[in-house]
Amino acid sequence: MRTVAVVGASLAGLSAARELRSQGFDGRLVIIGDEPHRPYDRPPLSKDFLLGRAEPADLALTDDDELAELDAEWLLGTTATGLTPAGRAVRLDDDHEVVADGVVIATGARPRTLVGQGGLGGVHTLRTLDDALALRADLEAAERVVVVGAGFIGAEVASSCAARGLHVTVLEAAPKPLAALGTEMAEACAALHGDHGVRLLCGTGVVGLSGDHRVREVLLTDGSSVSADVVVVGVGVVPTTGWLTGSGLLVDNGIVCDPGCRTSLSTVVAVGDVANVGGVRVEHWTSATEQPRTAVRNLLAGELVESCAHVPYFWSDQYGVRIQFAGRVRPDDSVEIVEGSVADRGFLAVWRRDGVDVGVLGFNSARSFGRRRRGLTPALNPP
Template sequence: MKSVAVIGASLAGLYAARALRSQGFDGRLVIVGEEPHRPYDRPPLSKDFLTGATDDQDGADEDRLALADAEELAGLDAAWLLGTRATGLDTGGRAVLLDGGRSLVTDGVVIATGAAPRRLPGPSPTGTHTLRTLDDARALRADLARGPAEVVVIGAGFIGAEVASSCAALGHRVTVVEAAPLPLAPQLGDEMAGVCAALHGDHGVRLLTGTGVARLHGTGPDGRVTGVELTDGRLLPASVVVVGIGVRPRTDWLADSGLPLADGVLCDAGCVTALPRIVAVGDAARVAGIRAEHWTSATEQPAVAVRNLLAGRTVATQQAVPYFWSDQYGVRIQFAGRRLPDDTPEILEGSPDDRSFLARYTRGERTTAVLALNRPRPFLRLRRALGRAAQPASS
């Protein structure tokens, strides 16, 4: 294999490029990114970057978001095509089609195009935001700097909750609207999700559940948002709206490629697709039936995917235990494992009333998942134990 193209200058794309070089690939490496930026860290966008906690005396220190310094990027010896969108994949001609009618001929492809935020149907008045990219965060941050705002966050998942937390810390009045009866219940179960939902009220943020959004209202010469109309008829005043209703994998450009797609690029447990010399990683990949939208998946999958890409077949699979975290209202929420609906949560130390505790989920005698609020060290111990238990027994 003399050339490899990594499509997506993302966290997963950067880790794939690192893995290619560390595993001995010395051919031509091209990294294609739709954004104009080199790889940067997304989690701070809804937290420290939004509140200005990363500021220096000259303003926002965006350099702190960089995932690699200039020396490392130079060491990758890669050609960077930034501000360039992939529009198709010609598997017969072994080429990635790019905007502007260009094409990139390559022997191997790593798909790392990530995900895009879902949007509300209908018009989006000025002052309506999603938060996925650095440019999204810049725009939202500038809007919040206009002065005290009535902020309505639509969606109480991790991004929505983190944005609500940041907006509250900045002194804005915040309302969170969630269509489900209880946010995060699918991930944590009703009991533990209720504890996390209470964090909003602890910090003066109103949480409205069990109702959706009918439409957004906007007036004035610039059509700025003035309100959010709910499906139950209520009208919430709003001068800034943040839509956090989930994401969809960025696979539209692969529609005519022949790759099997179903809420992501379908891959086996080694991130290998049905077509030769094409692997997929990160938010765009459905690996062994699971599409995991978490930082750890984007960092752990590429090494396995690249090994299989260079081998020309699946010689390794990923055995990692799912893990995610979220920082809200000064509380770090950490979760690891695979919880099923009937698994039972048990508090091991601390108290939910204090918003600081360690819990495990059990199925019979077996621990299936662990959850912690502000208990990082004991959580790490149990997470490692889960990882050891998930490893296949040696023969």
Template sequence: MKTVTVVGASLSGLYAARELRAQGFDGRLVIVGEETHRPYDRPPLSKDFLTGKAGEDQLALSDVDETLELGAEWMFGVRARGLDSRGRTVLLEDGRTVSTDGVVIATGASARRLPGPALMGVHTLRTLDDARSLRAALIEGPKRVVVIGGGFIGAETASSCAGMGHDVTVVEAAPLPLLPQLGPEMAAVCAGLHHRGGVELVTGVGVAALHGELAVNSVELADGRILPADVVVVGIGAIPNTGWLAGSTLALGDGVLCDDGCVTALPQVVAVGDVARVGGARAEHWTSATAQPRVAVRNLLAGRTVETVRPLPYFWSDQYSSRIQYAGRRRDGDQVRVVEGSVDEGSFLALYERDGVTTAAIAINRPRPFTKLRRELARAEAQPVVAEVAAQPLVVEVAAQPVVAEAAQPVAL
């Protein structure tokens, strides 16, 4: 290959560029980025950056020296609008074309939005520009903030807003936040974090409409309740950015369909990160975005799938001064038991188990033992992890501050 084009200048795109050079590709490297910013880290957007504890300079994923060492042609502020049927030409919205021998698709995903007219005061939180806009609204003074969606972005944003002194309500359509990811026992624990953080949690009901003339002033719930709002943050999931690939020969379906090696139907085209559906699954986690590029690039340069990737799912979330860490492949019906610490203390390590085999682990404020378990799970996912401390039954108490659960609905992510 003489030219490789990376479409997407985010975390996975940067890692793919690094891997191309590390694995010996010394040809022309083109990196196309829709945003005007150089690659930056997204997790802090809902936390330290939103609260003003971190500046934009602390979000950068690479410095000037590394950028020069990559020897890439950077095209910022331009969106790809098409890929020819053979995957040999990337078409850009400004009319330019990039002839290429190989393509890495790393276009990520965009925040899902609510239907209806656009109102001032309604925000999503996916990009640096999103975070800038929301931060500017929050520093104007105390606000009534309604966060729609109790997933990780919604929970972290609610935590940050509460820490800044705002009056915060989280609306979650499912009976409990994070229910699909963590199961009912641990989802109830996360619900308790909201309560202890002084945030009102409304569950089991969806949003019917946002009201206001030019700016939002309230949120109407499906059961008729009205929540006053100065600021609304919509955190209801993301949609993979595949629209620009319509008409190409690539298979699309909730992402770019790839085999277990991130290779698409065209061997000269691979996909990584939030946009990639690898081996039937799409994972929107930092670890997937950093683990997939090494294998994808190796297969791209080989011209076929010579290696596969199946990293152990892992994610973390910082909420209300608590760090939640999860690793593994929990399934419905798995049993949960605390093996260290306690739920009441707000610091514990728990295992998910099925037929005596540990399938996953979750910890709140127990990073060291969790890290050990994560390594063991990664080494042998199908083998039980033997805990070195006595197990105790899991007891979750949330009755003191009940979770509102009216007309429970399935969660939509």
């Protein structure tokens, strides 16, 4: 291969570029990103950045020395609009195209929105640095914040807003937040909100927003409403695949890939939030850093020589509690608290299947969590 194009200039794209160079690719490397910014770290956006403890420069994932070593052409502020059916050229929004022998797709995902969200000021999603800058500025004059969605992003935003002294309400359509963890563990996550004066309303859907030029109320399915100066919508994401129409790539909840991140086109691989690898699409930081190694090796080899073999892992910081989870669990797995207690907000829980550990959750239990995580076998956590 003489030219490789990486579409997506966030963590997964940067990781792929690093792997290309470290695995011996010395040809032309083109990195295309729709944001104008160099790669930056997203997790702090909902935490330290909202609290004013970090600025854009603190989030940088690269420095000038590494940029020189990568020796890449950066096309930032440029959106990919299409991929030719053979996967040999990436079309751009400036009517140019990048012809390449290999393509790494790392376009991530975009936030879901609420109906009617676009016409009102004070309504935000949080995915990009520009999103975070706009939200942080809006919070300066706010008193009442409503967060729609009690997943990790929503919970982290609620935590940051509470730390700023704001009145926060979190709305969750499900009976409990993070219900996939089971009733007891979901209740542990829910209790953190109440511990810090945040109102959590579960089993409550949103039917609309009201206000003139700015949002003033969130209208709920039970006929009630919640007053708001700022609304943050955290109801999940959609993989960014619309630009691939007509490319020949198989798309189903992301770009369909084999266990080696290879797509239906032999010269194209996909990594990160946009990649559905072996039937599973994992939206976590670790996937964006671990999948590129496998994807790049297979791309350069021109065949499947390696499969992804890592145990999914993610973490979240909420209200001063570090929450960590690793593994893939099922509703019929048994779960046991093996250290600490839910009441003390410091514990370690382990999921077992046929007597074997398949998942571990820690609340402020980093050391014990690390030991248990290392004991999880990738083969027992198939997609």
